[in-house]
Structure formats: C-alpha cells, structure tokens
Amino acid sequence: MNPDFSASVQSRLADLIAFRHDLHAHPETSFEETRTSSKVLERLRDIPGLDIRDGLAGGTGICATMNAEKSGPCVLLRADMDALPIEELSDLPYKSEHPGKMHACGHDGHTTALLGAAYALSDHADALAGPVKFCFQPAEEQGCGGQRMIDDGVLENPHVDAAFALHGWPDLEVGHIISVPGAILAATSPFEIEFKGKGGHAAYPHKGTDVLLAVAQLITNAQAIRTRFIDPIKPIVISFTQVNGGFTHNVLPESCHVKGTIRALDSQAHAAAKQQLSHFVQATAANFSIQADLRFIEDYPVLINDADCAALVAEVATETLGAENVVTQANPGMGGEDFAFYAQHVPAAMYRLGLRPKGTLEYPNLHNPHFNFNDDAIATGAIMQSTIAHRFQQKRAS
Ligand SMILES: [Zn+2]
Ligand SMILES: [Zn+2]
Numbered sequence: 130m131n132p133d134f135s136a137s138v139q140s141r142l143a144d145l146i147a148f149r150h151d152l153h154a155h156p157e158t159s160f161e162e163t164r165t166s167s168k169v170l171e172r173l174r175d176i177p178g179l180d181i182r183d184g185l186a187g188g189t190g191i192c193a194t195m196n197a198e199k200s201g202p203c204v205l206l207r208a209d210m211d212a213l214p215i216e217e218l219s220d221l222p223y224k225s226e227h228p229g230k231m232h233a234c235g236h237d238g239h240t241t242a243l244l245g246a247a248y249a250l251s252d253h254a255d256a257l258a259g260p261v262k263f264c265f266q267p268a269e270e271q272g273c274g275g276q277r278m279i280d281d282g283v284l285e286n287p288h289v290d291a292a293f294a295l296h297g298w299p300d301l302e303v304g305h306i307i308s309v310p311g312a313i314l315a316a317t318s319p320f321e322i323e324f325k326g327k328g329g330h331a332a333y334p335h336k337g338t339d340v341l342l343a344v345a346q347l348i349t350n351a352q353a354i355r356t357r358f359i360d361p362i363k364p365i366v367i368s369f370t371q372v373n374g375g376f377t378h379n380v381l382p383e384s385c386h387v388k389g390t391i392r393a394l395d396s397q398a399h400a401a402a403k404q405q406l407s408h409f410v411q412a413t414a415a416n417f418s419i420q421a422d423l424r425f426i427e428d429y430p431v432l433i434n435d436a437d438c439a440a441l442v443a444e445v446a447t448e449t450l451g452a453e454n455v456v457t458q459a460n461p462g463m464g465g466e467d468f469a470f471y472a473q474h475v476p477a478a479m480y481r482l483g484l485r486p487k488g489t490l491e492y493p494n495l496h497n498p499h500f501n502f503n504d505d506a507i508a509t510g511a512i513m514q515s516t517i518a519h520r521f522q523q524k525r526a527s
Contacts, residue, residue, distance in 0.1 A: 132253035134515040150223035152237035156212030159268035162189040186277035189267040201259025202525035205292040208243035209269035218498035235297035238502030245511025258522035275467035292477040299492040301483035306446040308480040310436035315392040316399040317465030326419035328383035340385040343417040365393040432469035438478035
C-alpha cells in the first residue's frame with residue numbers, strides 16, 4: 130500500500146502556496162539564485178533526517194539526501210530554481226519585485242512541488258526502501274546548471290539509480306500528466322557570429338565591404354541546411370534571432386553581430402547542422418571578402434526519457450489522477466532542458482504537469498510575460514514526485 134502522501138501534501142498546501150508566491154515575487158536568474166537557495170535551505174533544515182549539501186554548482190545548488198544511510202535503490206528528484214530576464218506584465222499581488230526578472234518558466238512551482246515532496250516523503254521515510262535525493266539546481270535556462278550539479282557529484286555517494294523531474298505545461302489542463310518515452314526535448318546550441326569587414330561609403334560599395342548583405346544571405350541560405358543537408362525525417366530548427374549592425378543610411382558598417390539557435394531531436398543531426406552552419410558562415414565570409422567568427426555558446430543535449438522510467442511515471446499518474454487524465458503518446462518539442470544532462474548518466478524521465486485552469490481554453494505560454502505557474506498544480510506535482518520515488522524503490526527492491 131502507498132503511504133498517504135496526499136494527506137501530507139494537503140496538510141501543508143497553504144504554506145506551500147505562500148512559499149511559491151514568495152519565490153515568484155523574488156525571481157533570480159541563472160547562478161544568482163542566492164535568496165531562493167537560502168529560502169529552500171531554511172526549509173530543508175527543518176526536515177528531520179536530511180543530509181544536506183549546499184553551495185553546489187557555483188554556490189546556489191543544493192542536494193539533500195533522505196535515508197542516506199540506507200543501502201536500497203536511490204532516486205533523485207530534481208527541481209530548477211532560476212528565473213528569466215523578462216519584465217513581468219501580470220497584475221498578481223505577488224508580481225515580481227525584481228525589475229526585468231520573472232518566473233516565466235514556472236521554476237518557482239517546480240521548486241515548491243519538490244519541497245512539498247520532501248515534506249511528504251519525510252512523513253513516511255521509514256516506508257522508503259532506499260535514499261531519496263532532493264536536488265535543487267541553479268541555471269536551467271542558461272549556463273548548464275544541471276551539468277554543474279553532476280560535476281559536483283550529485284549522482285554519486287550514494288549512486289543514483291533513477292532521476293525524475295516535472296515541468297509545468299500551460300497547454301495541458303491541470304490534473305493531467307504527459308509522460309512519454311524517448312526523445313522529448315531538443316538538443317540546443319545558441320550561437321553568435323561576429324562579421325568584420327572594411328565598411329565604406331554606401332555609394333561606392335565596390336571600394337569597401339558589405340557585412341549586411343553577407344548576413345542577409347547567410348540567414349536565407351542557412352535554412353537550406355535543414356532541407357538539403359540533414360535527413361528530412363530528423364527534425365531540426367535554425368533560427369536567427371538578433372542582428373546588430375550599421376548606424377545610418379549612407380555608411381556600410383564595418384561589423385555586424387548576429388545571434389541565433391540550432392535545435393535538433395537527434396544528436397548526430399544536431400552535430401551535422403552545427404558543422405554545416407560553420408561551413409556556410411566561412412563560405413559567406415569568403416564570398417564577401419570579410420571575416421566571420423562563429424561561436425557556439427553552450428550545448429544542451431537531447432532529453433531522452435528512459436522507457437521504464439516514463440512508464441513508471443504513467444503508472445503512478447494513472448493511479449493518482451485516473452487513466453483518462455494521463456497521456457502516454459505526444460509529440461516531442463524543440464525546446465531544450467538541462468535535465469538532459471542527468472538523463473545522459475542515469476535512467477531518467479521528465480514529465481509534463483498540466484497548468485491550464487479547468488474550463489479555460491488558453492493559458493499564457495512558458496517565457497511569456499503574463500505566465501504564472503498555477504497553484505492548483507502544486508499538490509499534484511508534490512504527490513506525483515513522492516509517489517514516484519516510493520514506487521521506484523519498491524519495484525527495484527522487490
Ligand atoms: Zn524555460
Ligand atoms: Zn523551464
């Protein structure tokens with residue numbers, strides 16, 4: 130029989146909701162989550178029997194282990210704590226108090242749900258067959274915080290047998306879960322390119338160089354990478370998102386700075402697309418007698434859900450929410466997630482947690498200035514995380 134995680138979560142729900150509102154009002158971006166981290170730490174220190182490591186991943190990461198002395202199967206539950214550099218446009222009473230920053234990806238909700246799971250599991254720690262690690266990481270949005278946590282040893286001592294995470298999903302009604310196996314989110318590589326030439330008078334282009342025409346051609350030609358250099362059954366997307374160059378109408382500028390992103394659901398296609406972009410950049414520069422320097426800022430791998438872990442999530446969701454509220458087949462997305470780093474090392478699954486209020490057809494999307502994690506999803510997230518950890522250990526230990 131399952132311990133009554135639901136009662137544990139429900140008894141603390143008002144407190145958890147207040148905790149999330151406080152995080153929402155004080156968003157902090159990648160590697161700057163000092164207040165968030167200290168609030169989480171304060172709560173974890175109140176939970177008996179946790180072995181807490183803080184100061185991870187550059188300072189703000191925390192990994193707290195329950196039942197550290199037990200030798201049974203070890204589960205890691207992960208939440209991300211960072212916000213985004215977006216000005217919040219909501220009129221919530223707990224709207225962001227930090228100008229230009231907001232919890233537009235719902236990581237305030239993820240952090241709160243994991244804290245709820247830590248409380249619920251601590252009420253029933255004796256019923257667990259092994260250790261559970263509560264991993265609160267910085268810098269999911271940028272900076273590869275997950276990789277930094279792994280570098281700091283969160284997957285060892287004790288060795289993690291499986292890792293689970295959730296992400297709030299605005300398209301999905303609250304009380305629903307999506308859990309699918311395989312590649313669910315893309316490998317992503319943000320890039321920037323600096324083009325440099327001589328510049329010159331707009332009336333005498335033959336005496337100078339034209340970096341803007343080069344950039345224009347690159348942006349157009351690069352779309353051929355997807356259609357002519359990559360197997361068409363492998364989805365990739367190349368988007369140019371920023372072009373900065375020029376000052377006025379009669380001067381050809383010396384330089385132009387370009388940004389964009391490459392994303393793919395297959396790691397080989399991703400590597401091939403990056404390589405081909407590099408060729409295109411150099412060929413374009415050569416055609417226009419200018420220099421170009423392409424730099425990939427960081428790489429997030431494809432997020433691949435382990436089939437058994439995804440099935441376990443679906444099984445727990447079916448019991449918790451009813452079969453009609455669980456989706457086990459869904460298209461992957463071209464967004465990225467640094468939970469992919471954990472999934473490279475241990476069997477892992479990330480599932481989608483419904484956020485759209487019942488009876489509504491639309492809800493602001495992730496990274497939108499009106500987005501807000503739905504409080505009604507906190508209990509489901511906390512109960513799901515607790516039950517998944519318990520069930521995985523039971524199955525593995527039996
Ligand atoms: Zn995000
Ligand atoms: Zn996110």
